[in-house]
Amino acid sequence: MSQRIIVNSNINGENIEFMADERDSLLEALRDRIGLTGVKEGCNNGNCGACAVIMDGRLVNSCCVMAAECQDASITTVEGLEKDGQLTTLQQTFLEDAALQCGICTPGFLVAATALLEFNPHPTEHEIRFWLAGNLCRCTGYDKIIRAVQHAAERA
Amino acid sequence: MTTTEKFRIIGTRPIRPDGIDKVTGRADYGADVHLPRMLHARLVRSPHAHAIIKSIDVSKALALPGVEAVVTAADFPDVNDERTGAGPGATTRRFLISNFIATDKALYYGHPVAAVAATDPHIAEDAIALIEVEYEVLDPVMTVERAMQPDSPILHPTMRTAEPMGAPKDAAEDKPTNIASHLQLAMGDVAAAWADCDIIVEDEFHTGTAHQGYIEPHTATALWNPDGSLVIYSSSQGIFQIVRDPLATILKIPSSRIRAIPMEIGGGFGGKNRLYCEPLAAILAQKTGRPVKLTMTREEVIQATGPTSGTYIRGKMGAKNDGTIVAAQFWMAYEAGAWPGSGVGGGANHAFGNYNIPNTLVDGYDVVVNRPRNAAYRAPGVPAPTFACESLIDELAERLDREPMDLRIQNASKQGDRRANGMVLPLSGNQEVMESLKNSAHYRSELTGSNTGRGVAMGFWHAGSGSHSINAVVNNDGTVSVNTGAVDIGGLRATEAMTVAEVLGIPYESIKVRVMDTDAIGYSTLTAGSGTASGTSASIYKVAKQIKERLIERAAKIWETDVANVTWEPDASLTGPASEDGKPKTMTFRQLASQLQGTGGPVSGHIDTGGATGGPTYAGHIVDVQVDTDTGKVTILRYTCVTDVGKAMHPSYVEGQLQGGAAQGIGMALTEEYFYDDKGVLRNASLLDYRMPTALDLPMIDTIVLEIPNPGHPMGVRGVGEIPIVPPMGAISNAIADAIGVRPRSLPATPRVLLDQILDRDGEKGVDAAS
Missing domain, CATH: 1.10.150.120 ([2Fe-2S]-binding domain)
Structure with a gap:
């Protein structure tokens, strides 16, 4: 059995503490633990880009990042693109x-x-x-x- | 409204109603469903392409904490040879069920054997590794050529070839076969016509197995209610035809006990016209009493869903010296995958569709092989024979020393011509497309550079029609809500809202369109075959007219006058009889809407049928390529699609269909195919190795849109979804032949295949011989 871990990240400008399975990718954590389902899974191995997020200023495929790596990370998903309710x-x-x-x-x-x-x-x-x-x-x-x-x- | 009428909204480019949800991540797709106490399912899949399943031991998996249930085919009711369905779609329960879970045999690499539901997806993943399946491995049958040989291993011992018109079988021939059916379409007398030809060209063609490649994997979530009814959330092209009714047959429950909820769908192209996840999620949910979600991985999507048939086609075409094409013949064998139902019928029906050839004969064979059962893919079955036909025509043009477009135009089919399937062509733009292509800036431009070539190919698709149940109601704030049963894959709701706005004259933004679940709307046909935007808009057109008539009646009632004295103005205001000051009474749409409650209740429109057909659609594509003769790699330099769309309702989405379909066709022509090894194991089940075009592989795709109204539609609309995938294989193949003098007869023309042909041309050893 795998372990649960606590991760603190800044997601779309908000400090969020979430619990994840140690085997969770960032994609799984965003979708299944935090509920940010705007991040999409197309391939789960970095080939399609549907799960792209910006992590600490870098464009990454969230399926290829472990949730456990996201302690203190700053992450922007599609849900975080709008500014003050205005579309970019x-x-x-x-x-x-x-x-x-x-x-x-x-x-x-x-x-x-x-x-x-x-x-x-x-x-x-x-x-x-x-x-x-x-x-x-x-x-x-x-x-x-x-x-x-x-x-x-x-x-x- | 006649098709020559000027439109106010139709033909403009408003923002789609579901747009904001889709650029902000709010739109809920199938995999976004999350229900309380929901379990996650994973599947055990066969590592063998062809094997008898001797035993399945699930005990270790069931013992794993968190695993709530394991199911196999034995959990489904009555897995037997009872017939189900009618007509060409008829099959047996065993075939229906074994496509999504193996019954007695595994019939392709990746065939599901067992399903697990667990509290967490990782636990489900752990559990499938604990399920022990004992197989007796059989020789796989991977190609139609092998499958049709008398000594081929047999997939289904019960299979006999269905012959044209149900011709009686000779008792002596009554033995198992992999040829599920043979069809024949004949016109004139081909055998006699060859003698009238001055020139005859003959060739053989192969096309690879290709996947639709939608970015959203298949998914379904099932939940049983205490009253024994089932709720199913899925990503499917048809909530009635694909989900509710087949699922009711599989589970042996009345269809009314199933509520199928359409989620946003992340692409289909025909591939989401089959059930895979829904029955397994349903049976696991029934067994556990909890909601169950089953979402495929990408690897599973490629292994076990979709693909379009690989084909083997022998073609022959003959003409007189003056260029008149006299006769054409195809012998076509299509991979059906492990169960019958390839696109061979579509291929035969559309063969030679752009040309008026008096003598044609097509023999088509639906052949089972140890590959996943193919599903529809955009103009199912048609691109392959079009590639063959367009190659043969270029070969004829070369032999006759004719300009390729001139030869095509000389032989173009036109209104009134009869096709081998009995269809008499209605008004459509085949000749106009050819002329437009020939006169286009692209076609007239000079092509420069080394090893560059230009190719053209035509395409034909006869779009479908269907039934659509639609309700629309006027809200008291002057908006209109439209409820439909047709799934929206790529902008359908925009065209539906535009139709209402067009007929009523109210703002597009004031119309809300919603795709309803199966409890909330009448049976509606699946979204497929280029029949949906045309079909729903024809129906909604009538619904909006009903609403208009009923609102006129209501205004007459309010004004206490006859309906003849009420006029509907283009801006949706109403004018009535003169009031006391002598001026006519007027009322805006919104004012009338606000008075409906007090004057007889809401006003709505409703229709239960469509009947409009998307009509025949024609296209011609031009492509410029450059071939790297050191590597065999082909680069697309320029691409133009010329298409008769009838009427472009929303030109941006019409262009988008044409561009997207062309891109898929480019993939089929150059890079996309399934690689099976000699054991029948699929070796490229990822989006890295199954190589679909990326943004870097393509140029801008130009579109030339012709509007020759479809007489079968109130606004002249033709279906445009399928047609753009029809010409690319032929056009690119012809362009490669033009570039390097080597004609690809097997597509995709991957660098490996093309380099072999180039080396062969130059008298050098090929890649295989050298290695």
């Missing part, structure tokens, strides 16, 4: 540009694109495609996602 520019351009169809990959793309624009506010199309190559979308063919990121960068 990226969230807005994703809506306007129809950059989602089924929407299951959208949280990961938004988090990854947010990290991209913080790191590189004016990326080229190739830089956007390179950065987002870790996120799989099966509905859109990526065209409208790339354009939504371009439009968000233009508005910044």
Whole structure:
């Protein structure tokens, strides 16, 4: 039998103490222990990016991080992107540009694109495609996602 | 409304009603369900592709603290050969049940054998390792070629080939086979027509097994109520047709005892048209008396759900020297997976669909092999014969020294032409698509660079139709709530709200659309076959008209006048007879809505059928590729889809369908396929090794949208979901042939396959020979 552990993290700006199974990934802890189900599981081995979160300023796949590693970490999920109840520019351009169809990959793309624009506010199309190559979308063919990121960068 | 009428809302690009929920993480998908005391299920899967299950010992798993139940096929009622269903979908209970849990044999690598429910997913994972299954391993049958040989191992001892029109079997031939059925579609006299041809081309084609690749794994959560009714939350393309009714058959309970709740669905493409998790979650929940959630891992999704049939096609096509195509013939064998039901029927029905060829013959075979049972995948069965057809046409063009598009246009099918399946083509844009493609900037542009090539291919899909139960009610604040039974996978609610706004003239934002559960709405067809946006919008169009008529009646009642004296204005206000000051009485939609309670109660509209068909849809794709002749890797340089969509209700989502379908087709053409080893073990069940296109692999995908109204739809809409996946394999194959003079006859044209062909062309040893 595995052990339960207590972890203290700052999640979406809020200090949260949660109990996790020592085998829990950050993805499992976020979804099943904390209830942040906006973080999606697509593959559980780092290939699809649906579970992307920003951890201490770095874009990570939360399925590849153990919950136990998150003591004192600062984590942003899709639920934490809004500021004061307002959608971010990226969230807005994703809506306007129809950059989602089924929407299951959208949280990961938004988090990854947010990290991209913080790191590189004016990326080229190739830089956007390179950065987002870790996120799989099966509905859109990526065209409208790339354009939504371009439009968000233009508005910044 | 006629299809030439100008639209106010239809054709604009509003934000989808479910959009904010989906960019903020609020939208609840199947796996987001969490119920009190919920257990988590995991499955034991067969490590063998073909094996008799001798015994299953679950005792050690049951002894593990936290494990609440273990089930096998024996826990399901009446696993026998009783027939269930009717028509082409008919099967036996054994086939129905064994697809999601093995009965006597494991029939593919990853076939579920037992299911565990435990208090924690990690404990469930521990428990499945403790279940001991004894197998007698049999030789696997992995290809249609092997499966059709007389000495092939047999998957199902009871299987006999179903022949066209139920032709009686010769008693001497009554022995087991892997050929589940043979179908034939014939028109004219192909055998005689070859003599009329000046040029005949013949070739063989293979396509790989490919997965739909939706990013959301299959999931279901089941909960039994004390009254013996079952609540099921799932991610499915059809809450009635896929979840409720088949589950009732499997569990042998009345369908009304099941309440199927549609969660947001994270992609389907046809692959969520089958039950996998729901029956197992239900039986575990019944056994434990607690809610049970079963969510597949990605590995399981690839191993055991989905794929579209790999195919082996022999094709022949003949023309006169003037370019008239006289005859065409296909012999097609489709992998069905371990149970019958491949896309061979769809393939046969759509074969040669873009061309008017007087003599055609298609023989199709549905063949069982030790792979997962295939599921529908976007235009099921059609891309493979289209690849074959479009390759043959390019070969003809080359032999005749004709420009490839000119030869296609010369032979294009048109309204009134009859197809081998009896269908007479209605008004549609096949020729217009071809002309538009030929005149496009892309087609007319110069292609430069070394080892670059350009290819074209056409595509045809006859979209489905279905029944849709829809309720709509006017709220007292002037909004309208629409309740539907059709699952929304990619923006359906937007088109439904737009239809109401269009007919009534009220703001799009004032319409709320909700997908209801099976207790709350009438039977509605699954979301599939490019029939849903067209079908629901045709139905909602009628519902909105009903509401309009009833509101006019209500206004007449309020004004104490005849309905003839009430006019509905385009802005949804109403004008009535003159009042005392001589001016006509007026009332806004909202004012009228606020008076409904006191004047006879709410006003609603309702319809129980659709009948509109998504109509025939045609597309042509152009692609430019560059081939790295050192590695065999193909890069897509430029891609354009030309499509007749009838009427683009929400152009952004129409473009999105076209782009997404093209991207999936590009994957099928270049990188995506199942790799089984000689023991039938799947070696690439991850999203790293099953290689779907990433953002870095694709260019922007241009769309040219033609609007030739569908006469079968009140707003002219055609279904557009399937068509974009039809041409890519043919277009890319033709582009590769143009680039390097080597024609891929087996797709995907992976670097390994293509490099072998390039080395062969250059007289060098291939990869296999060298290693």
